[in-house]
Amino acid sequence: MSKVEIIGAPQSTYVRVVRIVAHEKGVDYDLRPAGPHTPEVDAIHPFGRIPVMRHGDVALCEAKAIVEYLDGAFPGPSLKPADALARAKVEQWISLINTGYDPVLVRKYLLAYVFPGTPDGKPDRARIDAVVPEVMRRLGELDRATGSGHLVGETFTLADAFLIPILHYLDTMPESGAAMAKLPALDAYFQRHAARSSVKATVPPPAGRAAT
Numbered sequence: 001m002s003k004v005e006i007i008g009a010p011q012s013t014y015v016r017v018v019r020i021v022a023h024e025k026g027v028d029y030d031l032r033p034a035g036p037h038t039p040e041v042d043a044i045h046p047f048g049r050i051p052v053m054r055h056g057d058v059a060l061c062e063a064k065a066i067v068e069y070l071d072g073a074f075p076g077p078s079l080k081p082a083d084a085l086a087r088a089k090v091e092q093w094i095s096l097i098n099t100g101y102d103p104v105l106v107r108k109y110l111l112a113y114v115f116p117g118t119p120d121g122k123p124d125r126a127r128i129d130a131v132v133p134e135v136m137r138r139l140g141e142l143d144r145a146t147g148s149g150h151l152v153g154e155t156f157t158l159a160d161a162f163l164i165p166i167l168h169y170l171d172t173m174p175e176s177g178a179a180m181a182k183l184p185a186l187d188a189y190f191q192r193h194a195a196r197s198s199v200k201a202t203v204p205p206p207a208g209r210a211a212t
């Protein structure tokens with residue numbers, strides 16, 4: 001069958017999730033850089049969001065669906081635990097990240113730096129200051145959740161693949177970076193996974209020209 005094509009901007013946290021999983025599985029793929037709402041993305045995603053994927057006749061959108069396909073259709077270590085409860089916890093974490101952590105940490109906080117929409121292009125201080133207390137609460141929760149070194153169980157799962165790209169950017173921002181350095185479990189978790197070959201191989205270029 002033809003090679004997997006991952007379509008989307010490498011700066012995007014969700015594109016990186018899919019790429020990390022492809023590397024973990026040993027899936028040979030081409031990355032085709034494309035922003036949201038471009039023709040190749042709109043052809044697959046009804047809302048024009050990245051990432052999207054092609055593999056021969058298969059076309060998929062939504063990061064969770066794509067990583068399920070990569071994990072299930074290719075050999076290599078499964079990124080989902082065998083145990084039913086542990087699998088449910090992986091699902092639980094991905095849902096929490098998609099519905100609670102990403103909206104606050106990426107959409108409200110990080111994008112106020114990266115795509116501020118201010119007249120002078122400087123970070124939107126009002127939006128940042130308003131969301132910082134919520135960012136601190138979310139980081140505290142993640143510190144309590146990552147004490148074992150993984151979000152679920154004792155191996156790297158899809159849940160970790162969804163969180164690491166967000167932490168990468170948070171580590172570089174003033175308020176969240178300073179907070180992470182003082183949260184020992186979260187800091188150790190991030191450093192540990194930053195050293196994985198799948199994570200090192202997918203470090204994004206500087207943000208700013210494509211959607212995070």
Ligand SMILES: N[C@@H](CCC(=O)N[C@@H](CS)C(=O)NCC(=O)O)C(=O)O
Nearest residue numbers: 012013014036049050062063211212
């Ligand atoms: N639910 C989607 C979210 C993907 C997403 O939000 N992608 C961002 C870039 S990280 C995007 O395409 N934003 C443009 C938009 O929402 O219009 C998924 O899991 O793949």
